[in-house]
Amino acid sequence: MTHPRGDVSISINGEEKTLRLTLGALADIEEKLGQGDLSALQARLQNPRVADIILILHALLAGGGAALTLEALKASDLDLGEATRAIAKAFEALGGEETPGKPQTDFASGEG
Numbered sequence: 001m002t003h004p005r006g007d008v009s010i011s012i013n014g015e016e017k018t019l020r021l022t023l024g025a026l027a028d029i030e031e032k033l034g035q036g037d038l039s040a041l042q043a044r045l046q047n048p049r050v051a052d053i054i055l056i057l058h059a060l061l062a063g064g065g066a067a068l069t070l071e072a073l074k075a076s077d078l079d080l081g082e083a084t085r086a087i088a089k090a091f092e093a094l095g096g097e098e099t100p101g102k103p104q105t106d107f108a109s110g111e112g
Helices: 023-032 038-044 050-063 070-074 080-094
Strands: 008-012 015-019
Touching (some): 008 050, 015 050, 050 070, 050 080
16 A cells, blocks of 8 residues: 555454654654653654653554543553554655654664
């Protein structure tokens, strides 16, 4: 299946959902993680907590049009490894490694 740049599919509760990195999703992530700017957010994402990953996933799901509450997401049947890989792919939409504001975290391996 082909996706527009930045769209990533993920299976949640057996249903395919779309993650999309939008400006609104970035703003939501920044707000929810309590970071004042993209540099501070990038630093925090060097060693993300599971709670951070869930909040980021929720924002990206909203960007992709999914109407899933944070509470419903927390209770979902979800593979954490798949989620971190999908988040990393969604952030690739920002461009290469040199892109300003791009979290340099390797979500797929859990390393930053």
